[in-house]
Amino acid sequence: MQLVATDLAFAYPGRPVLGGLDLRVSDGVRLGVVGENGSGKTTLLHLLAGRLAPAAGEVRRSGGVALVEQELDAAEEATVGDLVRATLAGLRALAAELERAAARFDHDSGDLAELSGILARAEHLAVWDADRRVDVALTRLGAVRDPARRLDTLSVGQRYRVRLACRLAERADLLLLDEPTNHLDDAAIEFLTGELVAWHGGVVIVTHDRELLDDVATAILDLDPSMDGRPVLYGQPGYLAYRFAKNQALHRWRQRYRAEQQRARVLAERLDASYEGLSDEWRPPKGSQKHRRATRARIHVKAADRLVQKLEAEAVEVPVPPLELAFPDLPAMSPGWNPAHPLVEVRSPRVLADDGGTRLDLPGTRVAVPPSGRLLVVGPNGAGKSTFLAALAGRVRLDRGVRSVVAGARLGVVAQEYRRPEPAVVGDGEEGEEGPPSAFDAYAAEALALLDRGELDPDHVVPVAALGLLSEGDLERPLAELSAGQRRRFELARALLHAPHLLVLDEPTNHLSVDLVDALTRALVVTPAAVVVATHDRRMRADLADWPVLDLS
Incomplete structure (x- = not known):
């Protein structure tokens, strides 16, 4: 047995997160953890890893534990090589211990059981093969391999892939993964899937990736509120079985x-x-x-x-059921527009990187999105999907090519990277005291900014509380206190605020719960607005398979 959690509970100040959770993870168990954003999935991983102390209950662990978090804060001057060395330090120490034990072993009076135990542990972790495993994992995950490359020069996704490669090579007894497919393309996900299926210990995976749950999970733990207030363990493998039961x-x-x-x-x-x-x-x-x-x-x-x-x-006290997405009725066009004219069009776009390299180069390519149009953008990591969406949305300057957009067209954009809100303004237009704005404040600030730019029709404001994305309690909290998934929900709400004619969504499923991903997919299929999506989510791509495709491979 690698891990046993009994009657586990945890709460942040004024906000309970987990309660009454019992969990057992042994060798060969690959537990998928799902739940709404803010339900405590990341908190659970930190409790299991020993990063947080439970408010009640206990966690018993045996063997080594490796946690791969969604975001890696890069220390100043730290490099890829530093991260590799730090992650594999335990394996190198074990190899050195074995060498010392073998060198000083006395065949007449030595403790053979002790030496055999160290040798068995070293063989179990394959310590002599660690460097090769790191190199293979870095390559297969599409991660940066240059050991001198500074981590603070890498994107969030690039840093994540380096950390994931190191942790896979480490071969811990218990592997804890937080949204592991967020920054991976198809080839990398295929490699990760094979590694997890063959994992020698236990695995706990927090994920929104429905295909990964189908391919890997032996059971699914749902942290969403249930009628009795306790998490629910669905022991039958497969996402569809879980979806039906829930x-x-x-x-x-x-x-x-x-x-x-x-x-x-x-x-x-x-x-x-x-x-x-x-x-x-x-x-x-x-x-x-x-x-x-x-x-x-x-x-x-x-x-x-x-x-x-x-x-x-x-009477029986029944708690309020969870929120449901209430996707707004978005407009296809404004009066007087010609339906034959595209809302936005780009021709032969080229975008250069700051270092002189090329982020995007599509000579001779014309992409036009008409009213109510659809476009699915696919391609491996580094192919330029995010840059293309930014160019389509007018968020990056074209070094070559032309972009045109219908006058008055409103675009709602969800970027892959989190966009910090503008400072909230209170009172008579005076900036308020310094302090973290609430989600309500940030939404209001966004509305004022759109109004100042002439991009908001006051008669078509979409209230954030009406979307079913965040509860009123969450909206009253500072954005910095929201989980990554809740901030992602806020980004989606912010994109819908001004009832856009065109939605541009870059990896929209990242950090979202599987329930919301299902509901969002259904909404995108039927909305009158035009939609452009770039996604690595295999199930979403299958659901949108009849859309026109721009393949940047």
């Missing part, structure tokens, strides 16, 4: 909630009618039968109280 549970939950809400309304109406009768309906004429009047009052009060007790005893 949909059935949600259907029962919503039915029960509606029934209890109706019961509560009936109770309130009966109580109103009962107590109203105390003052009017039963009262005999004044001046007659005084004692009878008092007796009937007591009887009526007791009857009303018994009714209250009966209805309250029959």
